[in-house]
Amino acid sequence: MYKKTDFDGVWVFEPRLFEDHRGYFFESFNLNDFEKNTGLRPTFVQDNQSGSTKGVMRGLHFQKSPFGQSKLVKVIVGEVQDVIVDLRKDSVTYGKSFSINLSETNKKQLFIPKGFAHGFLVLSDYAEFFYKCDAFYEPKADTGMYFDDPKIGIEWQMDLDKIILSEKDKNLPLFDDVEY
Numbered sequence: 001m002y003k004k005t006d007f008d009g010v011w012v013f014e015p016r017l018f019e020d021h022r023g024y025f026f027e028s029f030n031l032n033d034f035e036k037n038t039g040l041r042p043t044f045v046q047d048n049q050s051g052s053t054k055g056v057m058r059g060l061h062f063q064k065s066p067f068g069q070s071k072l073v074k075v076i077v078g079e080v081q082d083v084i085v086d087l088r089k090d091s092v093t094y095g096k097s098f099s100i101n102l103s104e105t106n107k108k109q110l111f112i113p114k115g116f117a118h119g120f121l122v123l124s125d126y127a128e129f130f131y132k133c134d135a136f137y138e139p140k141a142d143t144g145m146y147f148d149d150p151k152i153g154i155e156w157q158m159d160l161d162k163i164i165l166s167e168k169d170k171n172l173p174l175f176d177d178v179e180y
């Protein structure tokens with residue numbers, strides 16, 4: 001099932017699960033179904049996977065134009081709070097954030113079009129995160145915004161003193177100083 005969100009082009013996908021005495025099966029991505037439901041036909045060219053311990057916050061990341069990436073993200077192990085911030089100046093939700101918990105149990109996926117900063121906070125002891133991208137990694141365009149900008153006011157589901165950041169993510173600019 002694909003659910004529209006209040007953010008133009010952002011979709012939540014809940015796959016249909018087939019369970020039997022062996023376990024479960026689901027289609028984790030089907031391009032035709034994706035297009036039928038969203039009207040979009042992304043060409044995914046890169047898959048990424050990361051493993052992180054509790055409290056790790058990766059983000060909020062994006063690649064500068066013209067290297068923007070649409071992403072289809074999900075959790076394979078554990079649970080994360082997944083958050084995006086709309087950087088599209090012409091969007092009615094410009095500067096607003098969207099948060100959703102993705103877990104190995106709910107199996108939800110989030111489709112994030114180009115024009116968003118994206119990150120996630122690991123809520124479980126350990127989490128494995130998997131995502132498809134429709135543009136390649138481009139180190140010179142890789143950047144982001146600071147995850148806890150008071151102007152954006154994201155309600156993180158963990159005390160800030162427990163959050164673990166990379167050196168790069170500690171030094172990201174605030175929303176107002178971001179160049180997209």
Ligand SMILES: Cc1cn([C@H]2C[C@H](O)[C@@H](COP(=O)(O)OP(=O)(O)O[C@H]3O[C@@H](C)C(=O)[C@@H](O)[C@H]3O)O2)c(=O)[nH]c1=O
Binds near residue numbers: 048058166
């Ligand atoms: C993202 C990426 C990183 N790398 C390398 C660069 C670096 O040495 C190492 C770790 O990179 P990072 O610290 O940027 O990894 P990470 O913080 O996990 O970055 C990711 O965060 C999430 C939230 C996203 O949305 C992704 O687009 C990506 O930005 O991996 C690649 O080779 N290819 C890639 O596509």
